Amino acid sequence: MRVQVLFFGMLKDMVGRASESLELPEPATVADVLEHYSQRIPDLQKFFGSVALSVNQHYAAPATALRPNDEVALLPPVSGGSMP
Amino acid sequence: MTRAAFVREPIDTRSILERTKRPEDGAAIAFEGTVRNNTRGRQTLYLDYEAYEGMALKQMEELAEEAVRQFKIREVAIVHRLGRLEIGDTSVLIVVASAHRAAAYEASRWLIDTLKRSVPIWKKEYFVDGAVWADGEPFPDEIPRAQGSPSSQVASK
Numbered sequence: 459m460r461v462q463v464l465f466f467g468m469l470k471d472m473v474g475r476a477s478e479s480l481e482l483p484e485p486a487t488v489a490d491v492l493e494h495y496s497q498r499i500p501d502l503q504k505f506f507g508s509v510a511l512s513v514n515q516h517y518a519a520p521a522t523a524l525r526p527n528d529e530v531a532l533l534p535p536v537s538g539g540s541m542p
Numbered sequence: 543m544t545r546a547a548f549v550r551e552p553i554d555t556r557s558i559l560e561r562t563k564r565p566e567d568g569a570a571i572a573f574e575g576t577v578r579n580n581t582r583g584r585q586t587l588y589l590d591y592e593a594y595e596g597m598a599l600k601q602m603e604e605l606a607e608e609a610v611r612q613f614k615i616r617e618v619a620i621v622h623r624l625g626r627l628e629i630g631d632t633s634v635l636i637v638v639a640s641a642h643r644a645a646a647y648e649a650s651r652w653l654i655d656t657l658k659r660s661v662p663i664w665k666k667e668y669f670v671d672g673a674v675w676a677d678g679e680p681f682p683d684e685i686p687r688a689q690g691s692p693s694s695q696v697a698s699k
Contacts, residue, residue, distance in 0.1 A: 533594065536659065537676035539633065540576065
């Protein structure tokens with residue numbers, strides 16, 4: 459199945475794009491998406507301890523199951539609002 | 543009720559404050575987050591803000607709703623600016639209107655603190671000698687991470 463994967467902040471710079479379509483064997487979870495990118499860009503993994511995840515714009519966990527056409531996002535620690 | 547918005551032009555605090563206030567309010571607070579000219583002493587030139595807009599907008603609406611319920615205030619308006627911001631520009635505006643000031647101050651503080659930790663918005667800071675994505679604040683513990691939950695990381699140390 460195909461899912462759409464979105465990258466933000468420094469993850470977007472590391473992957474070199476803001477989004478892409480990814481083909482995964484079924485059944486798939488968010489962890490399969492993470493595994494795919496860890497293999498392709500090993501440096502990404504260093505940040506996984508602080509990175510949150512979402513599926514269809516709701517926070518999700520690695521174990522969250524995916525359906526075709528789901529929108530998965532990798533979210534680095536956020537820094538909106540005012541200055542620290 | 544729409545209480546949250548993203549804009550790409552300067553935030554007009556006065557007009558948002560005026561249209562949020564009602565005769566039954568005894569207090570109205572406008573909190574502005576502004577672009578500071580330095581980070582830890584390093585001179586900032588400007589910032590770029592980006593957001594996961596759909597998700598962030600929903601979350602800001604939910605925070606506003608939660609603040610009205612939890613602090614018994616009457617109304618909230620949250621406006622966040624995206625794109626390039628210069629020193630002194632307002633990046634976020636939080637207006638709280640309430641019958642009494644104590645609840646308004648508490649709600650305003652809770653809204654900015656919670657927004658900064660959990661709403662998917664990021665900023666890139668540009669300096670004379672380069673640019674970096676701001677470190678950001680750790681997500682609240684209840685939000686799972688890509689690797690290891692916060693509690694298991696503590697346990698493994």
